[in-house]
Amino acid sequence: MRQAVENIDGWAAATTVLPAVVVERTQNPQHGDYSVTLPLKLARSLRQPPLVIAERLAGRLELPDGFAEVAIAAPGFINLRLLPSWLRAQLVPIKEAGTQWGRSSLGHDIPVQVEFVSSNPTGPLLFSHARGAVVGDVVARVLEASRFKVQREYYVNDKGRQIRLFGESLRARILDEPVPEGGYQSEYVRDLAQELEPRAREMSSSLDPRVLAELGMEQTMTSIREDLRRLDIKHDQEFLESSLYDGRWDGETWQELRSKGRVVERDGAVWFVTGADKDEVLFKRDGEPTYFASDILYHRDKLERRGFQRSIDVWGADHQGQVGRVKQALEVLGIDPARLQVLLVQLVSVKRGAEAVRMSRRAGVGITLKEMLDEVGPDPVRYFFLLRSADAHMQFDVDLAKQQSSDNPVYYAQYAHARLANVLAFGADAGADAGVSDLERLDSEWELELMRVMLRWPDVVREAAESLEPHRLAFYTDELAAAIHRFYKNCRVVTDDRPLTAARLQLCLAARTTIGNALGLMGVSAPDRM
């Protein structure tokens, strides 16, 4: 496809530097399947009208297999159309690829880490955490489908002031004393204290807050893992913040920054010199490192010591301010900051009835993920999050997600899959195999349209992987489901016409493969029956 256009380069190369040759999909099917806008871009440097250029180029085009006519359209497009016979022939490779259909080797086994969720082990996952969890997981899935070597990591903040307060709060609850200033007042900690008390007393008769914090984190992580499991999310590794402070890695890193003149002591604290108007604290006056300090050690560890080419971090939008300074510190350490990509996931508000409740991490209030999973189930949670781009604020409509009815967009896609599965089962004996000649019977607008949509699937996966935009999968799935429903409505599959039946069953099989793979990449179930 692209190579075909390269062939014309020689013709124009003499004049000037060529703009990139781009073959894009047409937005309007009336204009064919692909279009080239090169003539419009060349018009100025060639000093010829774009239409003339288009005609000369079109005449020289060597089309690869599968393309029918080349058309010129004002003001200077070259439009290409796929041959129906070529479309039909693609059903065979889709069938052969099966669950592999849509995968690519784009990533060439490059090691990439996706770090997501990373909620503190001092309380349950809130529903607001789930958006980042889903986005991170699907980014990981899409990268895996593009043959990146992906590791999913959960970064556990298991040290510092918050953990100390956590332990002290647990102790206070057990002893029925007041929770310390700034401590954890939540019901969760109260219940946890009660649950841990017998073991805690056994392990530490004095109820050492450190032991309590340890037990509490262990317990909390267990429940977090369980919540994530229900969303079909599993991390390969839980990385402990405390492991960064082994006395060598941290010492070496600070030494490196110091040698570059980027560390100063002032007011009893240790600062990273940004060179901008405001420096950043690395070590507080009480000697404890800040999160920023840990972030530096952590990302250096991933990108330098552990050898990941890229680290894709999924953060809440409220951490936006940290991106710049972590990247800056990495650069000082000689690490290309572009290797760290931060996906900022915007906040979620929950709509229940007519009421919208904003969920902010800071506000600390909100529905837990567990409660939401109990109420609506994992499929709507995943699908709804994927129906929004990560950088858009979104409103989660609980009532809609909960509806087991046609209004719920999840079912639209799942129903398309179930219908196909049903037809395939119904017609099993009639469609054992179809030859290429039979496939020629597939010539209605609905059948050809369905094929066109299916054939975009590999591009969708690739684009989602390149842009790190998992919502593209959901929008594609919706389109594909629409094409399937229209086909189903207008083309009776199982009839007395055996060859036609066989051909249509082949189409159903390919379509089910495609939508099944799409749902699978999103981690949404694809039922055979609804």
Added chain:
RNA sequence: GCCCCCGUAGCUCAGUGGAUCAGAGCGGUUGCCUUCUAAGCAAUAGGUCGCAGGUUCGAAUCCUGCCGGGGGCGCCA
């Protein structure tokens, strides 16, 4: 004050590094089940793409400035 995200149909949101259409779902109105699942299909109403300039043959899309909503700018996490 500075930085980031958003502003597109009544509602929730796609599209946005130019040309080739302003779109989907929900909600409104109206049709379609003797045949493989109507959790579906089809039709219809509904929008100065926040405002104002600018660049261009062409701007929802790029630039500038405003307005509005959200988030950040801690020796908090």
